[in-house]
Structure formats: structure tokens, C-alpha cells
Amino acid sequence: MSASFPGEGAFFQRRGPFSLADVKQAIGLPRDHGAEEAVEYEGVAPLHTATKRHISFLDNRRYLPLLKETHAGAIVVSRAFADSVPSDTVPLVCESPYLAWSRVARLFHPIVPSRSVRHPSAIIGQNVEIGENVEIGPFVTIGDGARIGDGCVIAGHVAIGAAVEIGAGCRIGSHVTVSHAILGERVVLYPGVRIGQDGFGFAVGPDGFETVPQLGRVLLGDGVEIGANSTIDRGSMKDTVIGGGSRIDNLVQIGHNVTLGRCCIVVAQAGISGSTELEDFVTVAAQAGLIGHIHIGEKARVGAQCGVMSDVEAGADVIGSPAMPFREFFRNVATLRKLSRKKPS
Amino acid sequence: MSASFPGEGAFFQRRGPFSLADVKQAIGLPRDHGAEEAVEYEGVAPLHTATKRHISFLDNRRYLPLLKETHAGAIVVSRAFADSVPSDTVPLVCESPYLAWSRVARLFHPIVPSRSVRHPSAIIGQNVEIGENVEIGPFVTIGDGARIGDGCVIAGHVAIGAAVEIGAGCRIGSHVTVSHAILGERVVLYPGVRIGQDGFGFAVGPDGFETVPQLGRVLLGDGVEIGANSTIDRGSMKDTVIGGGSRIDNLVQIGHNVTLGRCCIVVAQAGISGSTELEDFVTVAAQAGLIGHIHIGEKARVGAQCGVMSDVEAGADVIGSPAMPFREFFRNVATLRKLSRKKPS
Amino acid sequence: MSASFPGEGAFFQRRGPFSLADVKQAIGLPRDHGAEEAVEYEGVAPLHTATKRHISFLDNRRYLPLLKETHAGAIVVSRAFADSVPSDTVPLVCESPYLAWSRVARLFHPIVPSRSVRHPSAIIGQNVEIGENVEIGPFVTIGDGARIGDGCVIAGHVAIGAAVEIGAGCRIGSHVTVSHAILGERVVLYPGVRIGQDGFGFAVGPDGFETVPQLGRVLLGDGVEIGANSTIDRGSMKDTVIGGGSRIDNLVQIGHNVTLGRCCIVVAQAGISGSTELEDFVTVAAQAGLIGHIHIGEKARVGAQCGVMSDVEAGADVIGSPAMPFREFFRNVATLRKLSRKKPS
Incomplete structure (x- = not known):
């Protein structure tokens, strides 16, 4: 050491x-x-x-x-x-x-280029198309009909589902699972990422909850990066879409049908509930949560631990739970501190 | 695309x-x-x-x-x-x-029935009982004495520990680990779920923390579903129990000795600390946190990002951190906004 | 059952x-x-x-x-x-x-001592040093030049990267990935832990975000334990360091360059942002979040769901978002409740 x-x-x-x-x-x-x-x-x-x-x-x-x-x-x-x-x-x-x-x-410290190597333990399905200079690690599984573009690096223990498409130059970290998904070029998935599993959808039936079929996909744009152990559910009736260039940190949850525009940033442990839409260049800070079915305008910034329950306008800065403009939040904090000191009768 | x-x-x-x-x-x-x-x-x-x-x-x-x-x-x-x-x-x-x-x-889009297939790379321990029409994917490991019921689907890279019991019709997603657990029928575990590891228990000793043996199990009732990358620790002195029909979303933490009743809902990134008990039909919204050793009554609803520090009565709706009734929370928000605008002297 | x-x-x-x-x-x-x-x-x-x-x-x-x-x-x-x-x-x-x-x-219930067993499916790189009585499970991969100390247990599906050093008596759970890291003795990693991946670092370039090379390591002191599915990013320019004896629960995020002193406790779903430093014996409760580049003094206690935006003094107890002393937080809660009841005009 x-x-x-x-x-x-x-x-x-x-x-x-x-x-x-x-x-x-x-x-x-x-x-x-x-x-x-x-x-x-x-x-x-x-x-x-x-x-x-x-x-x-x-x-x-x-x-x-x-x-x-x-x-x-x-x-x-x-x-x-x-x-x-x-x-x-x-x-x-x-x-x-x-x-x-x-x-x-x-x-x-340049990025090490991929080599054309396929570990003999990897299990490749039928009709899989694999590009040039693709590196496939030990214990990888690739389902039937998947397509892997040129120059991809697939680390060990990765599970790629049937028919998944992965563009050129992607790097898929250890223990990632990807199903029902189409990845653009230069996508980076860090270890333990889960892409494409069922969203959290169920209806109340006479004998308990009944799972609603989740029939959409996950689309990741060019250059998207997803941090370790984050989870992105596939859409239910439409696709879950992460726009090109967006960066998602570790342990983030993205619900079904969510749409992120280009170059959004979602910091660790934040969560975005189903069907919510973020336009381009939105930042969501750590541990923030957005409820479902809302719309966040371009370049809006959502503060750490913020709880967003309604639409946010383009360019707005919000924080607090429930979310409010930064200025209002800190004014509230100051007001309350002042009032507490006065010991109101 | x-x-x-x-x-x-x-x-x-x-x-x-x-x-x-x-x-x-x-x-x-x-x-x-x-x-x-x-x-x-x-x-x-x-x-x-x-x-x-x-x-x-x-x-x-x-x-x-x-x-x-x-x-x-x-x-x-x-x-x-x-x-x-x-x-x-x-x-x-x-x-x-x-x-x-x-x-x-x-x-x-009916659920595809399981086939009787065992991938040759799977490693099955001794005295394992496997039912009919069980599908076992590549690189699966199943420990000695485990029992897998009819019609189960065990995806690739799953690790099932010794003596684990899995009821009929369960679907275990890629990269799941299950140990010290008994699963009912039709349980669904999404990719990356961790079931049965040690709870967070340690005592302060003269030379630092000493791990307390975790001697309980995890019991999952019929029809339970657990979302991607969620973690459920086994009990320390009693069992951790998730009641039949309950639905747990992604990235949820369930501590040791927690008990959930039937048909509870726990949304993404929520956490329930050790020894807390939820009765039937409780809903815990996203990113909420419950401290340990409390009791949540039947049909109570815990709002998103709520911080629950004490018991919640049956049927109550709480939100905020610390938790309070919905109505009180939003009245507080309105009060503070009004006071801040007045610029209190 | x-x-x-x-x-x-x-x-x-x-x-x-x-x-x-x-x-x-x-x-x-x-x-x-x-x-x-x-x-x-x-x-x-x-x-x-x-x-x-x-x-x-x-x-x-x-x-x-x-x-x-x-x-x-x-x-x-x-x-x-x-x-x-x-x-x-x-x-x-x-x-x-x-x-x-x-x-x-x-x-x-004593800890079962490790046996000298190497599952034949494990893939061990070149120049790997493995100590005595080391147990290596199925589908494990160990990269070139790694060193594994005496008495370690490496569970199935673990991926240990090139040159990683693991001290004596460590226990590495299923599906863990470790890269760019040096572990002391008796470190315990629970299933699904991610150690050593890139931190969340990128600069704004003319064509979108550009990833900043992450050139540091992760150092885990003796006796450190890390809970299931937690993520610890490696440093960017310095190392990420977890001090000896510290206990980290499930689903915790530790950003790049973070330093924890000895015997810190970080409870489930808490997150610590890049370059923040905790001295010895700090406790961070569940779902708390600390922004980056701050300093937390010895024996400070950060409450559940707390949002810490600035330095915390040694021995202080803080809670709330933004963080404040416990006493102030609960006085604020009482004040606001009282004012809301009065229906301020």
C-alpha cells in the first residue's frame, strides 16, 4: 500500500x-x-x-x-x-x-483500445452478430439474435438478452444485465447495472396484485453512461429513453417510460418515477426524487434530496421536499430559524 | 431503432x-x-x-x-x-x-411457460431436489440440499445457497443471490436482488466493532415480487418476512427481522430498518425511510421521502421528515411560505 | 417452513x-x-x-x-x-x-474456517499469488498479478481485477466486483458490492461531456465491512479510503476521493459525495446525504435523511435537510406545528 x-x-x-x-x-x-x-x-x-x-x-x-x-x-x-x-x-x-x-x-492515460478476444467460457446464442475488435470476457452470455458493434468491450459475467442491439465502441462492465434494449454508440455501463427488466406495474385484482405486461424497451443514446448498480426499467407501453450524452451516477432508479433528453445529469441515488419526462440538459442532484407523469423543462436543476411533485419550468432551480425555488427554500429555512428563536407563544 | x-x-x-x-x-x-x-x-x-x-x-x-x-x-x-x-x-x-x-x-403476451432445460454449465450441489419443467440457465450455482419447485425459471448467473427452498412457479432473474431463505410459490426476483445476507449487526468491542451472528432466515410469501438490485437481509434472532402478494420495487433496502404483511407495496429506493413491522396492505412510497422497531398499521400509506420515526396507525396517511399526517404537512408548507413572504422581523 | x-x-x-x-x-x-x-x-x-x-x-x-x-x-x-x-x-x-x-x-455459531478449495471453473490470471487455505468458488475470475492473502473466502461469480491486493482473512461475497483496490485484512464484502469503478467525473466539452480519467484507487482498512449492492468509486487524483473497522450497510454510495476514518458507520442508502472527509467514529444514518468537499469531525453523528451541505464539527449531532443541530431541528418542527395551528393571517 x-x-x-x-x-x-x-x-x-x-x-x-x-x-x-x-x-x-x-x-x-x-x-x-x-x-x-x-x-x-x-x-x-x-x-x-x-x-x-x-x-x-x-x-x-x-x-x-x-x-x-x-x-x-x-x-x-x-x-x-x-x-x-x-x-x-x-x-x-x-x-x-x-x-x-x-x-x-x-x-x-488513453483509453485502452479493445482487442478481438472472445473468452472460451462465453456462451453466445444463435444468429448473434459481433463486430470487429470486440472483447468478450469470461462467463458472458449473449442471447439469440443480439448485435454487438465494432470495438465493444464486454466484461466478465455480463448477461446480454436476446435481440439486444449494442452500438460500436460500447463498454459493458462486469455483472451487467441488459435485456429489451437498444444501445447507441460509445455507451458505458458500469458494474452491476440493470437495464430492461420489467417496470413496477401491477393492477389490483380480486386475489391480489396482477402484473401488467411491460411491452416497451430501453433506448440509450450515443455516449450515455450509467453508474454502478443503477436500474433502468423498460417501458410499459412506450420506451424508456435516455438521451445521447446523458450521465447517470451510481444507484440511480429510472422507472418505466421515463424520457431523458440530451446531456442530462442524474447524480447518485436519485430516482425518477414512471412516465416523467426531462428535456435536454436537466440536472438532478443526489438523492432527489421525481414523482411520475411530470415534465421537467430544459436546463432545469433539481437540488439534492429534492422531492419534485409537479412540473418544473425550463431553467428553474428547485430544492426542498416538496420542491420550491432555491431562493424560497433558503428564505424558509431562515424564517423558521428566526421564529424558533423567538419561542412563539 | x-x-x-x-x-x-x-x-x-x-x-x-x-x-x-x-x-x-x-x-x-x-x-x-x-x-x-x-x-x-x-x-x-x-x-x-x-x-x-x-x-x-x-x-x-x-x-x-x-x-x-x-x-x-x-x-x-x-x-x-x-x-x-x-x-x-x-x-x-x-x-x-x-x-x-x-x-x-x-x-x-402470455407468460412464456418454463421448459425443462438445464444448461450444462450450471453447477448443482448434492441432494438438490429439482421439480418438473424447471429451467436453469448458464453459470447458475445451486448449493447442497436446495429444493426448486416445479415450473421455476432460474436465469443465468444466479447463486442459490445451500438448503434454500424455492416454491413452484418462481422466476429468479439474472445475477440474483439467495441464501438462508425460503420462497413460496410464484415469487419473482428481478436481476441483482440480494436475499439472505447478514443484517447490519455489530456490537462495540474493546478493539472495534464485533459482528453479531445473524441466525434468522428470509421468508418470502407466495406471489412476492422484488425489484432489481434490492436487498433483503436475513433475520438476526427471528426471520425477516415478506407477506404474500407484496410488491417491492428496485433498490429497496429491507433490514433484518423486518416483517411485511400481505400485499404491501414498497416503492423504489425506500428503506425499512431492522425489526420494524408492517401490517397488511401498507404502502411505502419511493425514497421513504422507516426507522427500526416501529409498527405500521394496516393500510397505512407512507409518502415519498417520508422519514418515519414512530408508529403509524392503521389507515393513516403520513408524509414529511419527521412523518406527520398529509394534511398537517401541506398546512405547514403553506404556513411557512406565508410567513417567509411577510419577512418576519 | x-x-x-x-x-x-x-x-x-x-x-x-x-x-x-x-x-x-x-x-x-x-x-x-x-x-x-x-x-x-x-x-x-x-x-x-x-x-x-x-x-x-x-x-x-x-x-x-x-x-x-x-x-x-x-x-x-x-x-x-x-x-x-x-x-x-x-x-x-x-x-x-x-x-x-x-x-x-x-x-x-463460530465462523466456519476457510478450506483450501479452488473450484475448477474459476479463471485465475497470470502471476496471481494465492495464500494458504483460500477458498475460491465457481465462476470466479481473478485478474493478472492479483494477490489473495491466507484464509480468504471468495464466493462464486466474484470478479477481482488485475493487481488487486486482498489481505488475509477476507470474505468476498457472491457477485462482487473489485478493481483498482487494496484491501486490508478481515475485510468483508457482501454480495453485489462494487469497488473501484470510475467515479462520476466529466468535464463539459464542445461536443458534450468528456470523461475525466479516474487515476486513484480504493483502499479498505483492516476489518472493514461493506453491505450488499453498495458502491465505492475509486479516486480521481487521490485514493478513496475507508478506515479500518468501518462498517458500511447496504446500497450505500461512496464517491471518488472520499476518506473515512477508523470505525465509521454508514447506514443503508446513505451517500457521501466526492472528496468529502470523515474523521474517526463518525456515524451517518440511513438515507443521509453529504455533499462533496466537506469535512466531518470525529464522533459527529449525521441523522437519518439528513442533507449535509457544509462542515460538521467534531462531536456534533445534526439532522434535517439542510443539516442543523438535533435540538434546533426538533424546535423548528414544534414551532411550525404551533404556527400552523394558529392559522396565521
Whole structure:
């Protein structure tokens, strides 16, 4: 358990070293062709452990004190923090430092391309179409008629149901189950994700609940990522749809017939009940819950632990349970605190 | 990803066509033996995509505008909406339209009966009793002395522990683990469910926490269904019991020694702490949490995100954290809003 | 489904009988060498079902009425309840009755030691080091260069990634995935736990979100236990660290770079966002959520469903969303109730 730099050691593959010129190119900064640009770096590291052979990063004011003491060789920062960079450290000033940082890290740690490997223990059904350079791990099962696009990586213990379609470049983590679903390209499913099982639908019959057939599918757009152990039920009469580019964190529940637009964000342990619709660029923070059959407008932001019981307008910021505008919520908190101190008679 | 009707395509098996007479019989409507009853239908579809060859459904007032424009051949509705059914559409007026609808859908999409199939990769322990027409998928493990009733379907990658008993007609989804448990008949476990692991029990010892042996079981009654990735811990000194007919959604946590009565409903991401007891027909909405060692009376309803810290009477409706009657909760919300606007000094 | 005593039947191994002398020794009570100490007991049982051949337990005042009617042969109680023990029952009065009880139960139900067994279906990578008496179940996969310490039990369907290190005496439950992680000794992972996957990190790029490489690890200290289907993301630039002895319940989410000190408790469905730090002995109750980048002091207690948006001082008790001191929270509840009744104009 020896101390190490991030991305080092047996867990990670690393490329490099790369010169400052390479780094600038990766993040789109102008070159000046000075001697400095020939200096080579070995990797990335946080402010407090970085050496002159590392590139570091700051975008959270909270960590500003660490910046002043860093020994990093170069650092990606926004203009606001540039003046605080020590004189021995090369500032790499960017408009979007987190994005630039991400690309520097990716330069040293590129995604490992898939290989054409099929573990002999995998069980592949009939009429399955498998593209080129597809990696299929041990104990995988793929049902009849499924289609797996080029360059996919299917980790061990994955169960892909009959007729499922998976686009090119997808990465399916260990122990995932996918059924009744069509995945676009570059979809990433983390371990334990459950896609396409029956939604929670039943009617009250004379002898107890009767399960309502769930006849829709799950459609995941290009570039969608779903976090570990999250669950996405298939539609009942229409499809459950996650729009392209959306990012869903761990332990999230998406009910049947839910629609997410493009580039939505749903943070850990949030839940979206059946038939609710989110337009593009909606953010749902951790542990928030949305009831069913409501509509959330474009770019709306739902706060952590928020309980949303009715439609939310485009661009609105809501929090609280029941949900209300941010400002109103915090005003309520202040009001109640004040009134409690007065000990109302 | 071509548009399709629900239940069509490669993901679903479909029977039919069925005549209106068949449909009426399935839902218990009286026959009139008119020419109309000979018309055949191909399947079910939502209001906005249904053609004259489909049967559709409405029970949510929110979607009433769609009813007036539907091209469905027939539609299951309650009496309240019957007058809004277009003249070209046959109204199938039912007292319980959702139940009737469920049965129509089931007519076209019956549950596929289990076959007697054991995948050669499955690992079956010693003295395991397996009934007739049991389907056992790839990479399944079944421990010594387990008993699997007639007509069960055990999907791939399932792990059934030693001595577990599973009644007839159960369906165990992919990647489920079951140990220390006795399941009644027709139990359905969705993918990733965890049944029977140790509860969260430990005592404070001189050198840290010491795990308390968990010596109870999990008992699931007939017809219980448990949603994807939900977790049900076995009892510590008594059993954890889920009463017959109860429906548990995805990502729900049930602690050790919890007892649910018959036909309880627990919606996604709710959690019930150790030793709490729910009587029959209790509903716990999404993301609600119940502390341990409390008692929830028959037919009580616990609202979404509710935090229940004490007993709830039979028939009560509670919401909020801490829980309070629905009416009180919404009165509090209104009071606080009013006070905040007044800017109390 | 016949009635049974806890720990009996096919699901459990049991030792015994043990004499009262043995029991006293197990829990550190002084011997008096009376005839009573030769009486033998068969096992443990709850108050209402225990017979004279069982040892029972009470520490929750709620169950005091059961004590007066118990037929248990002996009972572990605190001094406060000793006078209520029936005359036919031997009182075993302890300062820490729950701990003592745990040890009595462990006497009858010791942890089964691991055997040296490797199921032939397991797939072990290259250069894997496996200690003595390691038990490896069916369909396990272990990546290249992993190290498994002496006495570990790896249940079926587990996936251990390349280079993962697992200390001696760990127990890894079914269907667990572990990657990019170093586990101390005696770590217990319950079924479906996900350790070491990418954290939820992405930057906004010109064409949508871009995943930020996650270059840290997960470090689990000695004696850590993680409940079923919980998820612990690996660090982005530093490690995610769970301190020795900490206990994490089911369906808990731990974000990247989070640090827990020693002997923390995190109850079911709670979530801790990225880079937040908990010192030693912090308790986070069920369904609580902590935002990222905050600091929780030693022995602080975060209540159920609490939403923590800022640092919490050592020893503080907070609850509510947003979090506030317990006392303030309940005063607020009382204030609001009072004001609502007055129907403010």
C-alpha cells in the first residue's frame, strides 16, 4: 500500500513522457516554441504531491492554499488563479481548466483500445452478430439474435438478452444485465447495472396484485453512461429513453417510460418515477426524487434530496421536499430559524 | 431503432390475433354477439400510436386529450371517460380499467411457460431436489440440499445457497443471490436482488466493532415480487418476512427481522430498518425511510421521502421528515411560505 | 417452513451444547463453580421462544414485557433489567449486554474456517499469488498479478481485477466486483458490492461531456465491512479510503476521493459525495446525504435523511435537510406545528 502518484503502479497503463509542447497541443493552447516547451513530464498529480515532473490542476478555490506550496512542474488553472501559481511552476491558463485537465490526464492515460478476444467460457446464442475488435470476457452470455458493434468491450459475467442491439465502441462492465434494449454508440455501463427488466406495474385484482405486461424497451443514446448498480426499467407501453450524452451516477432508479433528453445529469441515488419526462440538459442532484407523469423543462436543476411533485419550468432551480425555488427554500429555512428563536407563544 | 408498437419485434413473443369476443371474455365483459365482436385485433398500443388493429387504454385524466384523437380500434376505459371515446373506436367500459387492460395485454403476451432445460454449465450441489419443467440457465450455482419447485425459471448467473427452498412457479432473474431463505410459490426476483445476507449487526468491542451472528432466515410469501438490485437481509434472532402478494420495487433496502404483511407495496429506493413491522396492505412510497422497531398499521400509506420515526396507525396517511399526517404537512408548507413572504422581523 | 429456533436447521452450523461455565467464560463473567454452571445449553433464542435449553437476551426497553414471561434458561441483560428476570431464568448481568450476547451467539455459531478449495471453473490470471487455505468458488475470475492473502473466502461469480491486493482473512461475497483496490485484512464484502469503478467525473466539452480519467484507487482498512449492492468509486487524483473497522450497510454510495476514518458507520442508502472527509467514529444514518468537499469531525453523528451541505464539527449531532443541530431541528418542527395551528393571517 505504498504511496504512489495517481495513475501509476499496476492498476493503470501510462504513456509518456510528453513534452510541454505535447501537453499544450492536447489542450489547444498556443505554442511559443520556447525552451520550456521541450521539458518532459511523466504524468499528472495533485497539488500537494506533484513534483516538477508532474502536471497538476486547480479549479476549486477551497484548495488555493495548496497551490501556493505546490512543486508541480506545470499546472492547469483558470485566469483567476494564474497569479497564485508559484514562480517555478509553468501556468497553463485555460478558459475551461477542468476540461483541459481532463485532456492532459487522457494524454498520459488513453483509453485502452479493445482487442478481438472472445473468452472460451462465453456462451453466445444463435444468429448473434459481433463486430470487429470486440472483447468478450469470461462467463458472458449473449442471447439469440443480439448485435454487438465494432470495438465493444464486454466484461466478465455480463448477461446480454436476446435481440439486444449494442452500438460500436460500447463498454459493458462486469455483472451487467441488459435485456429489451437498444444501445447507441460509445455507451458505458458500469458494474452491476440493470437495464430492461420489467417496470413496477401491477393492477389490483380480486386475489391480489396482477402484473401488467411491460411491452416497451430501453433506448440509450450515443455516449450515455450509467453508474454502478443503477436500474433502468423498460417501458410499459412506450420506451424508456435516455438521451445521447446523458450521465447517470451510481444507484440511480429510472422507472418505466421515463424520457431523458440530451446531456442530462442524474447524480447518485436519485430516482425518477414512471412516465416523467426531462428535456435536454436537466440536472438532478443526489438523492432527489421525481414523482411520475411530470415534465421537467430544459436546463432545469433539481437540488439534492429534492422531492419534485409537479412540473418544473425550463431553467428553474428547485430544492426542498416538496420542491420550491432555491431562493424560497433558503428564505424558509431562515424564517423558521428566526421564529424558533423567538419561542412563539 | 425503428418505431414499433409495444410488445412487437424481436424482444417479445406475441399471440393473436384475437377477436373482440376473445378480448371481452378475457376481461369479463358481457358479450352481445354483434358483428363487431368478430373483428380481430393484433395487439395493444398507446392512444397516440394505436391503429384500428390495436386495443388501447386510458385511466389517467392527464392523457384525456390523446383519447379524443386516438385511432385505436377499441379502448379500455372507465365509465367517466366513456363519452370521450371517438365514434370509430369501440369503448370497453370497465370498473377496473387498469386491471382489465392488464388482462388484455396478457392475452396477447402470455407468460412464456418454463421448459425443462438445464444448461450444462450450471453447477448443482448434492441432494438438490429439482421439480418438473424447471429451467436453469448458464453459470447458475445451486448449493447442497436446495429444493426448486416445479415450473421455476432460474436465469443465468444466479447463486442459490445451500438448503434454500424455492416454491413452484418462481422466476429468479439474472445475477440474483439467495441464501438462508425460503420462497413460496410464484415469487419473482428481478436481476441483482440480494436475499439472505447478514443484517447490519455489530456490537462495540474493546478493539472495534464485533459482528453479531445473524441466525434468522428470509421468508418470502407466495406471489412476492422484488425489484432489481434490492436487498433483503436475513433475520438476526427471528426471520425477516415478506407477506404474500407484496410488491417491492428496485433498490429497496429491507433490514433484518423486518416483517411485511400481505400485499404491501414498497416503492423504489425506500428503506425499512431492522425489526420494524408492517401490517397488511401498507404502502411505502419511493425514497421513504422507516426507522427500526416501529409498527405500521394496516393500510397505512407512507409518502415519498417520508422519514418515519414512530408508529403509524392503521389507515393513516403520513408524509414529511419527521412523518406527520398529509394534511398537517401541506398546512405547514403553506404556513411557512406565508410567513417567509411577510419577512418576519 | 416449520417454526425453528434461530441458528438451527439446514442453514446454519451449530456447535454445542455448552455449559453455563463455558458461556460465562466466553463473555468474561466471573465463575462461582456452583452446580448451575454445569447446566448445558443448546443454543440461543429470542425471549418469547426460548426454552430452558436456550440463552436469550434483552437490551431494548421496548421488549421488557417479553422478559417477564420468558422461559429462557439464562439471559444476558444489563444491570437495569436484572430485577425483571424471572426466577427460573439465570441472569447473566453484563455491562455491555449486546457485546456479551454477540459472543454467546458466536460460541454456538463460530465462523466456519476457510478450506483450501479452488473450484475448477474459476479463471485465475497470470502471476496471481494465492495464500494458504483460500477458498475460491465457481465462476470466479481473478485478474493478472492479483494477490489473495491466507484464509480468504471468495464466493462464486466474484470478479477481482488485475493487481488487486486482498489481505488475509477476507470474505468476498457472491457477485462482487473489485478493481483498482487494496484491501486490508478481515475485510468483508457482501454480495453485489462494487469497488473501484470510475467515479462520476466529466468535464463539459464542445461536443458534450468528456470523461475525466479516474487515476486513484480504493483502499479498505483492516476489518472493514461493506453491505450488499453498495458502491465505492475509486479516486480521481487521490485514493478513496475507508478506515479500518468501518462498517458500511447496504446500497450505500461512496464517491471518488472520499476518506473515512477508523470505525465509521454508514447506514443503508446513505451517500457521501466526492472528496468529502470523515474523521474517526463518525456515524451517518440511513438515507443521509453529504455533499462533496466537506469535512466531518470525529464522533459527529449525521441523522437519518439528513442533507449535509457544509462542515460538521467534531462531536456534533445534526439532522434535517439542510443539516442543523438535533435540538434546533426538533424546535423548528414544534414551532411550525404551533404556527400552523394558529392559522396565521
